[in-house]
Amino acid sequence: MRVKAGLAILFCAVHLVAAPMIQFKIIREIPHDRDAFTQGLIVQDGMIWESTGSPGGGTRIRQIDPADGRVIKSSKRNDSYFGEGLASDGLSLFQLSWQNQKVYLYRYPSIAPVTTIPYSGEGWGLAIDPKNQFWMSNGSDTLTIRDCCRFSVLKRIPVRLDGKPLKKLNELEWHSNALFANVWYSDSIVKIDPTSGKVTAVINLSSLRKKAGALGDEQVVNGIASAGKNRLWVTGKFWSKIYLIELTQK
Numbered sequence: 075m076r077v078k079a080g081l082a083i084l085f086c087a088v089h090l091v092a093a094p095m096i097q098f099k100i101i102r103e104i105p106h107d108r109d110a111f112t113q114g115l116i117v118q119d120g121m122i123w124e125s126t127g128s129p130g131g132g133t134r135i136r137q138i139d140p141a142d143g144r145v146i147k148s149s150k151r152n153d154s155y156f157g158e159g160l161a162s163d164g165l166s167l168f169q170l171s172w173q174n175q176k177v178y179l180y181r182y183p184s185i186a187p188v189t190t191i192p193y194s195g196e197g198w199g200l201a202i203d204p205k206n207q208f209w210m211s212n213g214s215d216t217l218t219i220r221d222c223c224r225f226s227v228l229k230r231i232p233v234r235l236d237g238k239p240l241k242k243l244n245e246l247e248w249h250s251n252a253l254f255a256n257v258w259y260s261d262s263i264v265k266i267d268p269t270s271g272k273v274t275a276v277i278n279l280s281s282l283r284k285k286a287g288a289l290g291d292e293q294v295v296n297g298i299a300s301a302g303k304n305r306l307w308v309t310g311k312f313w314s315k316i317y318l319i320e321l322t323q324k
């Protein structure tokens with residue numbers, strides 16, 4: 075998933091306007107490590123947790139203080155696999171790998187790796203819902219719901235925007251009874267009805283990307299963490315900031 079996109083950004087920006095837009099306002103911004111190739115972002119017990127993959131600072135798990143952006147702890151760089159999406163059930167942190175076909179478990183709240191669980195295919199984004207079911211993306215237009223304990227497949231949900239398959243679904247987040255997703259090489263977050271797979275709204279974050287000084291093709295938004303009612307922490311690959319935004323209009 076590191077191939078250069080060329081005109082793909084323009085294509086996605088045009089494609090994703092085929093749904094109602096959600097507006098937002100910035101509540102706060104905190105520093106973000108510009109070496110962090112962000113692949114997953116969550117809030118657990120009031121702290122921000124981030125998964126990164128190579129290149130830049132490599133595959134890591136970080137704990138970040140939402141008050142000031144300080145990195146409280148970070149796992150050692152591990153380049154034996156390419157870290158991807160992140161989720162937590164409160165007992166463990168689950169970090170996907172891009173092509174190693176394993177989810178890596180860390181004993182929460184430490185960041186000591188403990189075990190792995192195999193799965194088939196690529197891993198991109200990961201989220202957990204209130205039923206403790208995982209939602210996983212793999213770069214296609216289809217999300218996979220997985221059992222929390224064994225990571226076995228429970229169901230597959232095709233995602234459609236304006237009736238057409240929406241491919242390259244990436245980082246995920248469960249928020250306000252819906253699934254929010256980044257789309258690789260896009261500056262947008264899509265809101266997905268988890269029952270039908272239909273995209274019901276789009277948030278355009280291109281203005282934040284510019285503010286964060288993220289100019290390269292790959293430096294797109296790719297971090298969503300629920301921060302309570304109507305609020306999300308968002309960032310992107312190699313961005314200089316993490317932003318707390320409030321969704322102001324459906």
Ligand SMILES: [Ca+2]
Nearest residue numbers: 115246247298
């Ligand atoms: Ca997330």
